[in-house]
Amino acid sequence: SQTIHQWPATLVQPVGSPLSLECTVEGTSNPNLYWYRQAAGRGLQLLFYSVGIGQISSEVPQNLSASRPQDRQFILSSKKLLLSDSGFYLCAWSVLREKLFFGSGTQLSVL
């Protein structure tokens, strides 16, 4: 069966510090991978998605980046965090877009 791992579950970081969130998927090959951010009143905001290794589509962020170094690994990074980067970050995968499977999320607080 397929599983998705996302860590850490919670993270408190000072403004200006770097960020690295990792997501891995097991039990499937060549999944589509997604990073979403959930902030109060803003719903689920699509940040990045990837349909293959090294293929990243960016939707919104200015100081966030994503990478897909392996087929089932998706990494969200920042060189310098802003206060506005606080939120609940969700990784998701799908084989066909008909069903997204979400991870358990990372609650990021930037202070």
Add this chain to the structure above:
Amino acid sequence: QQQVKQSPQSLIVQKGGIPIINCAYENTAFDYFPWYQQFPGKGPALLIAIRPDVSEKKEGRFTISFNKSAKQFSLHIMDSQPGDSATYFCAASKDDKIIFGKGTRLHILP
């Protein structure tokens, strides 16, 4: 740019009532419209979905109504139960890109 507009932001309904959540989209290229349900502390999970060639789809107590000309779709929950209390997201998709609405916090009173 908000491509999927969802309303209301929150909704309170008595048990057995029929909550209705509405969504509108702008991009006519969208060709797949799912609804996701999220409980506190969890990631969203797919509830039901529809394609634009169908005007209605039912799965159990959940129904999607779709109006292609108006670029609107809605979720109806029949015989709502306290266990249906959650946040509901509509979404629209084209190819591999999936855009969500802002969500509706639904509370069903016992």
